[in-house]
Amino acid sequence: MKSDFIIQCIDNITNCIVESESEIESLDRVIGDGDHYINIKRGALAVQSIKGDLNHLTNAEAFKKIGMTIMSSVGGASGPLFASFFLALSKEVSDNDDLHKFSLGFSRGVESIMQRGKSKLGDKTMLDVLIPVSEKLQSLVKDGCEKNIMIKEIDLTAQAGVIATKDLIPAKGRSAGLAERAVGHIDPGAKTCQIIISTICNQLNKG
Amino acid sequence: MKKFLNQTDNFIVDSLKGYAKAHEDLIYLNLDPVFVTRKEINPNKVLLVSGGGSGHEPLHTGYLGQGMLDVxxxxxxxxxxxxxxxxxAIEYCQPKSGVLFIVKNYSGDVMNFEMASEMITFDHQTVLTNDDAAVFNSSYTTGKRGVAGTVIVEKVVGSLAESGSDLTACKVLGDKVNHHSSSIGVALSSCTIPAAGKPTFSIGENEIEFGVGIHGEPGRKREKIKAANLIVEDMVAAILKDFDEKSLDVKDPGGILLLVNGFSGTPLSELYLIYNAVAEQLSKKNIHISRSLVGNYTTALDMAGASITMCLLDDEIKKHWDAPVLTPNLRWGN
Structure with missing residues (x-):
């Protein structure tokens, strides 16, 4: 992990989110309140606007700055959740490509989302992608898995997670007011997380 | 989409600038970051801080001033x-008697206010409003939503804070007013978020959404439109059932405050027609309306529709409801 890799990811993630506008929007209009894409895009653009400042920072400082930028630009439910993730992650990562530390930081980040949102696996939220990805990451790192296989496994886990939200009954977020009406629809927050994770996986494949 | 708009990104700031200019005697607008306060801050009283997504005007900026909100x-x-x-905003005000956050129960609002409260050094408490009877309290919800009853909470607690009461007393009264309030809304049309450019939901020419939220979130059921008296009958029934579940007696001699609130796309004539229907039905049930308010107080952009809120009054709530208030959108007794 290096700041320049993070910066490349920021550009790619922003592009992928913008390209997925109609998909994310249509999901949110069915079971949310229609603001998810706008908020996520605002966050991505805000992070992109500070990418030049990240060059001189350590990984930990860069993730902290990303977290603070998201906190003060996104709002809604996504803002505090994504911000909590990056702030928790920033407390664990180091500068020497230590995958153990990164995977620990990732799971701390996911835990802080669970705490902030008072949610768990199966609530039809972003956590239905993030928790399986975090667990997969821990076990692959522990087993000393080869890089290419790891990337592929993580990507597949994220995609399976997002599809699994389709049949779940929402317990959190504005779609909770819909309960059964939301069954059969993918959760937009889970979809956004999968897009971000898949984009990073693609970037890692190239690198 | 057809709206008065310059650039979508500047929609709220352009609107807030107009608000600040039109009411420059009452409010102060700060732009970076955006917050609005009363013109004259009294640092010795409990600071009442509210907020939330825009699009519900006059909630909350329209209720800044003597006898109501500070921020x-x-x-x-x-x-x-x-x-x-x-x-x-709180650092700007430098309160000496603590901060009371009044937050509508939505996950985003709850989390952002929670993060703010963790990061300030001032004493603070939070009143979470959840007066919407539409969404059931079950393990599958985050609880009920906060809607138009929030205006009553802000008015009543605003009066108590103005009288110099402490943070705990304000928190206790805020929780009580919220508990005593129950609301239900009905939408006739969708609303359109400027940045989205398209209606949030689609609804047939002859359909209504019963129990709609103030963001156009779906409520209990989609049904065919019928006579207003019949729609109101369902609304009143939903509220009375909610009071029943809260073990509150609406036949209490103190009576109720009846708020008929428009979502912004429905004319006043229809709101008063609704008021008449509610009043007739309550009269048959021997429920006494002792205070009333009719108008657009908690809106949903351009949505057509209305909500009914009833607040069970006792002497304390009635006294603080009647107390003088001087804000851009609620003022009496001055």
Whole structure:
């Protein structure tokens, strides 16, 4: 992990989110309140606007700055959740490509989302992608898995997670007011997380 | 989409600038970060801070002033404000008697206000409003939503804070007014978020959404439109059932405060027609209306529709409801 890799990811993630506008929007209009894409895009653009400042920072400082930028630009439910993730992650990562530390930081980040949102696996939220990805990451790192296989496994886990939200009954977020009406629809927050994770996986494949 | 708009990104700031100019005798607008306060801050009283996504005007900016709120933090349309807005506003006000946050129960609002409260050094408490009877309290919900009853909470607690009561007393009264309030809304049309450019939901020419939320979130059921008296009958029944579940007696001699609230796309004539229907039905049930308010107080952008809120009054709530208030959108007794 290096700041320049993070910066490349920021550009790619922003592009992928913008390209997925109609998909994310249509999901949110069915079971949310229609603001998810706008908020996520605002966050991505805000992070992109500070990418030049990240060059001189350590990984930990860069993730902290990303977290603070998201906190003060996104709002809604996504803002505090994504911000909590990056702030928790920033407390664990180091500068020497230590995958153990990164995977620990990732799971701390996911835990802080669970705490902030008072949610768990199966609530039809972003956590239905993030928790399986975090667990997969821990076990692959522990087993000393080869890089290419790891990337592929993580990507597949994220995609399976997002599809699994389709049949779940929402317990959190504005779609909770819909309960059964939301069954059969993918959760937009889970979809956004999968897009971000898949984009990073693609970037890692190239690198 | 057809709206009065310059650039979509500037929609809220352009509107807030107009608000600040039109009411420059009452409010102060800060732009970076965005927050609005009363013109004259009294640092010795409990600071009442509210906020939430924009699009519900006059909630909350229209209720800044003597006898009501001190600070409002507007977010983007239907998107909660960010913690730095609340933190900067509170630091600007330097309160000496603590901060009471009044927050509508939506996950985004709750989380952003929670982050702000963790990052300030001032004493603080939070009143979470959840007066919407539409969404059932079950393990599958985050609880009920906060809607038009929030206006009553802000008015009543605003009066108590003005009288010099302490933070705990304000928190206790806020919780009581919220508990005593119950609301239900019906939408006739969708609303359109400027940045989205399209209606949030689609609804047939002859359909209504019963139990709609103030962001156009679906409620209990989609049904065919019928006579207003019949729609109101369902609304009153939903509220009375909610009071029943809360073990509150609406036949209490103190009576109720009846708020008929428009979502902004429905004319006053229809709101008064609704008021008449509610009044006739309550009269048959021997429920006494002792205070009333009719108008657009908690809106949903351009949505057509209305909500009914009933608040069970006791002497304390009635006294603080009647107390003088001087804000851009609620003023009496001055």
């Amino acid at each position: 409002a933090c507007p977010g983007h349309v239907f998107t909660s404000p960010t913690p730095d807005q609340m933190i900067s």
